[in-house]
Amino acid sequence: MDTDVTEPDHPRPETADDASPFGPVGVIGAGAMGAGIAQVAATAGHAVTLVDAAPGAAAGAVEKISAALSRLVDKGRLSTDDARAVLERITPAEGLDELPNCGLVIEAVPEDLELKRRIFAELADRQPSTTLLATNTSSIDIDDIAAEVVDPERVLGLHFFNPPPVMQLVEVVHGDRTAQAFVEHATALMTAWGKTPVRCSSTPGFIVNRVARPFYGEAQRIVEEGIADAATVDWVLREKGGFPMGPFELTDFIGQDVNLAVGTSVWEQTGRDERYAPTALQQGLVEAGRLGRKSGRGVYPYAADGSIDRSVEGGEPDVELAERLVGGPVATDPLARTLAMLVNEAVDLVARGEADAADVDTAMRLGTRYPKGPIQWGREIGFDVVARQVAELDEVHPGGRYRPSPALTDGSLS
């Protein structure tokens, strides 16, 4: 990484109502994420220009932000005056030519590399060379997005979670060419916005979407192998593991199609690593239109109020079976098998230098609401125990999916 860069000297605030020393913020794309990010930035005191190419979309998003702020006022979390001030700091716009010189621009347009590349090339052209250019991409490589930017050291990822005003976590993602000074600036800014930033390299899935893969994948395989049904696996992860939702409840909530797309993207970007291979079970659900809660049926059927209809066969867990599986051989214990692979994945990410251990644990607790970070879990279970469990899984299911990370046994994390 290029560290030979002087501290960026950010443009001074251009408007009287911009209270931040960092200067105005531009947000490109006023969809679910862009609108939320604009609200967060304006709440932190920045003058925000919210740009959307669709006529009227940015103005519509400002109306939604106004409604969200009113709800905060109703709940007593924001004063009427503050809500008005936040709203007044946001200006809707329809083109990049309407952006003032900014300290930071965050792009949140759809997940399309060509579109993002074009926008970054134009932003680099229009904005001062000191402006931080960030993307909210969930899965595209930062260096690919920066490909046509003449000074790619100022391009990085600021990966907010949905909804941005509520979710604490922001992954600050650096590409190979991002300058360390800009990473430091972005990290400090996210802290100033009241967020909890974690840092990682532009590795497929970043931290959260990478480390979480086994939570879904192992559960799907356990069902495919006929060890237990979905309701029983969910019960084990929830009741014995302390996870807020079981993997099938969670993927139904996220959308099986969305979860499959993220998993497939990580699989493709890792050269089709067997560890992330999509399962026939999930592909079948998506092909059948069983996308989860949003389509009325996923793994589970849903009642009109959005709750799982447990009256159907397989809706209730087999608790007796669950009690027998937990503590038995790792290959048939849904909790031990999932934890072993989560720890293995997390340890591997750290060992490759993509993120540090504390950030991985913070990211998984805040981004997915795991009860513990996987590295901490690994310490408690014992990394040597996890190594033996993964090796045992490899014996039962050979073929490269279950490869113990060397870092489990080399003492680097103890």
Ligand SMILES: NC(=O)c1ccc[n+]([C@@H]2O[C@H](COP(=O)([O-])OP(=O)(O)OC[C@H]3O[C@@H](n4cnc5c(N)ncnc54)[C@H](O)[C@@H]3O)[C@@H](O)[C@H]2O)c1
């Ligand atoms: N939705 C999520 O849960 C989530 C979470 C984290 C990250 N992300 C990422 O955030 C980004 C945006 O996602 P979203 O869910 O907000 O998408 P969205 O479809 O809700 O919004 C995208 C907006 O961008 C606008 N747009 C399209 N082309 C444009 C252009 N050339 N200039 C300006 N605006 C343009 C569209 O009109 C639309 O309003 C994606 O990269 C996505 O991967 C999404």
